[in-house]
Amino acid sequence: MNFGFSDEHDAIRDTLARMLSDHATLAVAHDCLEAADGFDSATWTALADGGWLGLAIAEDYGGAAMGAIELAIVAEEIGRSLAAIPFGPVLGLAIPAIQDLGTQSQRENLLPRIAEGRMIVTVALAEDGGSAPERVSAKVLQDRLSGRKSPVSFASDASFAIVAALDEGGTARLYLADLSDPSVSISALDAIDRTRPTSEIVFHDTPVELLPGSDPAAIRTLLDGAAVLAAFEQIGLAERALFLTRDYACERQAFGRQIGSFQAVKHRLADMFAKIELARSNAFFGAWALASGDERLSEAAAVARLAALDAVQFTTEESVQLHGGIGFTWAADPHLFLRRGWQLKAELGLADLWRERLLCNLADGQRAAN
Amino acid sequence: MNFGFSDEHDAIRDTLARMLSDHATLAVAHDCLEAADGFDSATWTALADGGWLGLAIAEDYGGAAMGAIELAIVAEEIGRSLAAIPFGPVLGLAIPAIQDLGTQSQRENLLPRIAEGRMIVTVALAEDGGSAPERVSAKVLQDRLSGRKSPVSFASDASFAIVAALDEGGTARLYLADLSDPSVSISALDAIDRTRPTSEIVFHDTPVELLPGSDPAAIRTLLDGAAVLAAFEQIGLAERALFLTRDYACERQAFGRQIGSFQAVKHRLADMFAKIELARSNAFFGAWALASGDERLSEAAAVARLAALDAVQFTTEESVQLHGGIGFTWAADPHLFLRRGWQLKAELGLADLWRERLLCNLADGQRAAN
Amino acid sequence: MDFSDSPEEAAFRAKARDWLDATATRRNGSEKAQDHFMARDADEVARARDWQARKADAGWAGLTWPRAFGGRDATPIEQVIWNQEEGRYAVPPNVFLIGIGLVGPTVMIHGTEDQKTRFLPRALTGEDIWCQLFSEPAAGSDLAGIRTRARREDDEWVISGQKVWTSGAHYSTHGILLARTDPQVPKHKGMTMFLVDMSDPAIETRPIRQISGSSSFNEVFIDNLRVPDSARLGGVSEGWKVALTTLMNERFSISVGRASGGARAEELIDLATRVERNGRPAIEDDEVRARIADFIARQRGLEFTSYRVMTSLSRGQAPGEEGSIGKLLLGKLRQEMGAFGMDLAGTSAGISAKVGDDVARWRNEYLTAPGNRIAGGSDEIQRTIIGERILGLPPEIRVDKDVAFSEL
Amino acid sequence: MDFSDSPEEAAFRAKARDWLDATATRRNGSEKAQDHFMARDADEVARARDWQARKADAGWAGLTWPRAFGGRDATPIEQVIWNQEEGRYAVPPNVFLIGIGLVGPTVMIHGTEDQKTRFLPRALTGEDIWCQLFSEPAAGSDLAGIRTRARREDDEWVISGQKVWTSGAHYSTHGILLARTDPQVPKHKGMTMFLVDMSDPAIETRPIRQISGSSSFNEVFIDNLRVPDSARLGGVSEGWKVALTTLMNERFSISVGRASGGARAEELIDLATRVERNGRPAIEDDEVRARIADFIARQRGLEFTSYRVMTSLSRGQAPGEEGSIGKLLLGKLRQEMGAFGMDLAGTSAGISAKVGDDVARWRNEYLTAPGNRIAGGSDEIQRTIIGERILGLPPEIRVDKDVAFSEL
16 A cells, blocks of 8 residues: 655646645736736646646646546645646546547547647536536537526636537536537626636537547546546645635734744644644545546545545634634735635535535435436 | 523522532532442432422422523522432423423323422433434324334433323324333433433323323424423533533642643633533523513524533543543543533433424425424 | 514604605615715715705704704604605705714814814804714724824814724715824823814825725825814813714614614525526525525515614613624625625525626625725624623733834 | 555565564454554453554564564555555554654653663564653643653652553553642743653553543552653753644654544445435435535545655655644544434434444444543644744734743
8 A cells, every 4th residue: 555645746746836825826816917818828748748638638748647546646736826727627527538538530530639739628517506517508419509507617717518418318418518509608607706617608509529538427427526626626626725814923023922832823833734734644545546447536536525625614614713804805815715615616616516416425315316 | 671680590509509419419410420320319309399390380280480591590500510310300390391381180190290390201202213293103092102212311310201102183282291100111221321211112002191281393392392401411510510610620730730731721610611601691592482472482492402412522522631641540530521521411412412403493484304 | 572663652753744745856666775974975975965954954953962962852763754754755865974973063062162162063054064984094993003194283283094894984074083193101091083174185185996896985195284273172081081982873873773774584485486597487496485585584684683672772771782783794694695695686686687686786795795894893893892891701812002103 | 646556665565464464363354453542451462462463573563663673664655555455454553653652752852862772672573562651631732831741869769740641551551741840930941851660650651531432541559659760851941842742653653554444434425325214225315425425525535635744755755735734634434423323313323222233333433532632732733833833923922932931
């Protein structure tokens, strides 16, 4: 058993962290929050140039053919950087969907361009009822898609979207849609994290291509993998919020002492740490299950997700609190983490969804599906 | 508006508190915990002699004809005393059931004897499925009761029980059963609070008498009133556990200081206090609604119960914790409060039951009854 | 114990209602109650002044002030009854809360005759609007750590420094300002209080944008403001004592102030009926039901607690033990309810333009609630206050008690 | 990152399993794993000694000890693998944990040659059983506050005082005892460690009944116990340094010890399937589902955290950051699961002889969990350790650091 990272892993992490700290500073995050389109294209390009976007893409399609462990490291560092980029939609979902479920020609067409940063492919899974396959109501008839998908992250910056929709037999599948088609209308939504452009997309007889490997089980597995990577992103985010708060607690004085010397502050920071490390342990198991193709992936993903959601919400809310008056000003940093935390929560579904995923696995259908 | 106690109320409280502190010491509670039958008959007799058992009984039947506010004060002081006596079953449930729902002859036969402490009448509402009227499965056919009721508090010390059972039309009603009848078998259960003798009763064609005013609505109202009084009992209990812990925190030294000067201890005690006062505010409204016959009684009872359950569990668990190693020894006092807290929780049903009572009232049947 | 109006209270209520009916317009059902104390623009300030003048004219301003100062000598419960009744009408925000609730009582106790004559009537009629210049960037929870300096020059004081979290500073005419006049003594002993004119060009006001996006507080920069000695409120070096009077009245003012106006937990039932969770109406989900029921129990508890506080006040007792928990519990409750309201939108959590306006509404609740957990004494400070003042626990070890401020 | 056995690990596991298969009896399904380290009676002590002797004989005792002292020089992960495998068999409780895990390593570092020769082999073979005489009634979280005095008289030490929370004291043959030898210096500086014979009549042991009803700890009264100077472990006044070695090994020992053996969160699914809530199987209640899922996520997290600790240990790194959270989170999790297990019985919550033995089982979990939150450093102490040692926050203000113990 070996439940930690190797020296090579640490080197990957250090290289990426240096690159990100050059580009994706918190000042940039503040700027993105004020911008019309929050997307930080400079960081995205830098990631492409460094070969990071193709990390898990096969060599045949211009990638580095690395595995889930390496991708998890990237996720954590991107979460930590707060970079306003579509890591989850593209690297967590679109790339594995195309690579594992797409056709040869889809792979050839899309993966090299994604890796080079020349094209963004996002995913449109969710509808009002949630993001699980059984909540899909968009429909494809004779290769044409109609329906309403919302929320979709980075739709305004993407060329294509991979869309969950019902086939003619009523089975949820994934389809590739060209977002520049005139039958597609994209309207912006007001997300709590405006560094994460979020839209509703309406498809009206839009020509689409099936990802032939996709079916409800494959979609669920895809979501499981994305949840594991998102957990690392969330852990990176939460840990930085913790350290930011720790630094503030060491600097800020009250009653003649650093506030971090008060147990009310110190013990809350310890609780944040404990929740983050618990989430990290679950995420490690998830990464291993994802990398090794272990059958326990869906359980592992669920517990990783649940622990990460808890760690992020507690840490970011209490980070605002422990910053005192400064904490609830717009100009301060803590709310950036709070907002991103909510967005990462919404994108792959809330705790109730993942609790059901866990229990339905464990209780083995003790409860009839609704 | 007047949302506090009067000077007369304070005088009642002081008199009772003095009497209880003479009889129901924590040493007696420890003894009751070790005894075969935990009932503290000495304190019960002293309460009868002082006229406390008949406080809310009409003058015609030997009582003092006082109201719910005065009874709430008694409940709080009895909770605080940790006396091993059937306050809730007798004063919270049996007396109002007989007085409000019974016949003239039932009142005449039972109430004076209860007030004088010569007889205990307990209640047997719960079955495996819970204590609500719709969970009753015991049945009465031609004035004879058959079924299994459990748990029943103080059955071993009681002469009669008021039992919830279905009448021939399948409606839940209350019946008076003589527990000395040979058709009744009582077997002891192992409760977490052994100062609260707890039994299962099996009735087999036991002759019973209907309380003619009883029907499901009346049973629910009876439970509402009992929950309000229990909330006061719980508040008294929790407050004493808090003060006990406060005193320990002022006395115990570590690292050269009283441990109560550490925020980890001080702030937890403050949280206990806040939960108890929140519960008290809800209980006040409940007492007012009970005393004034306000239609909001069932909402008031539900929120009083929910807040009291939360306050007791948090306070008693953390009281054990803040006592350090001493806290989890048998010889120390904190576990007495922890145990009694559980018993008061079980006797009238857990939070899920009262949440439903609250929501079904507020949502006005937005959800079909199960 | 009685939850209903006493006959006297009912009479007061009827009288208030009569006057309001004759003078103001009822809110219609959809219009929200006026629940804040900040004007959004100059027009709203003007309308607030106009309304205050009419109230003062009819004897409904400064209800709890003594009659000697133009008040009505009303009980705290009468103040609450007034607030309830006024809340039913479409009235402008009460920007006079600080002037009437905090500054007035402080001036009555610590002011000179001249100060009482100059300031009290104009506060009552709404001619003057007051703000509170206490907190500073480095003195929040530890208010006695203020650094704004007031130096004596002949018969004037020269004040420089920076204040922060000042509500309404940009439209206030006057401010009550705490400054350090002697840094050579321990921190609590070297402060003095002043009453200053906000229109002085030496005072600059800048709004602070909060995480909710709105700006209800200001930074106030004071650069060599010169005031005469007659602007001093209370003795030299007695500023802390004067400040405690203001803070006590702030607590009272919050206790009997108009109810928080935040969202009601019951509204979550309605939202949960309209959205789905796991393919069913969310209101059918037992966890949703459990959360909502617990929110309701907590919110009711806070509401009933405020009645206990009023009862104490009406009996002439200090707003005691029970009052301190409201401040501690409200912010966290609002934060949790806001989060839960967003959660109910599922994958649209935090994303508005879905499910009507609900997400935006609960999101705003969520993003303003952190202010409740900090402003007026953080949750952490409240716990220490409860622990020490109510439960009698030993105090924190203080390293700054007997040290000259300049040495800290 | 790999969750499976490496080839070396798999080989070790096979070897262990072979020996165990040949020597011990597999537990049958219904028999619970041996999850505690305390013998219930003299018979169990005898069986434990017998089993330990056989293990020592075959080289399976003191796995992580150096070969020089009769150990196997095994990695921490090999120790865990052994524990997992041994756990499948019906073996007596490991009453040697303190001797082999804590005292042995401390003697190896601080002991004289004579002490090593006398004590290490007998600890390994199970002839000696050790207990740890550290905590005192007035020195729990603040261990350096111990008052047990050791006074030098010629070449002997005379020890008097009271120890508490001593596991297994009543059947232990030896104890490692921390005593104050110089009260005139600050508290951390005046202590010395001793190795004492528990059969000395100057030592009296009394069991402490816990709130769960069982008695796994003792009070130990020491009344003028005389020991030679050769019983001293480490230098005079160097007791704190020696104690830190023991405590570090205690942490290690807990980290790689047999898994807690407490209830599994998954068992709540089974219980919830058999009981009703609001007229339906409780497992269909969404709040029940939510609570159970969260328990599972937390319990898995603790389990996986222990693998991270082992990985660190295997790499020769100190059991670092990740290890400290297990101690903090386990007790509260067990307490909450215990309470929830009882809650599932509804109105029979806390009352046994209903729903099979489940209530009694979860009740026992609930009543033993508070021990996890205190023993070996309370939750509160753990938070301070995490805050200061891991997060680098400023230390508590210490009023007792530089003061002679006698002046405190």
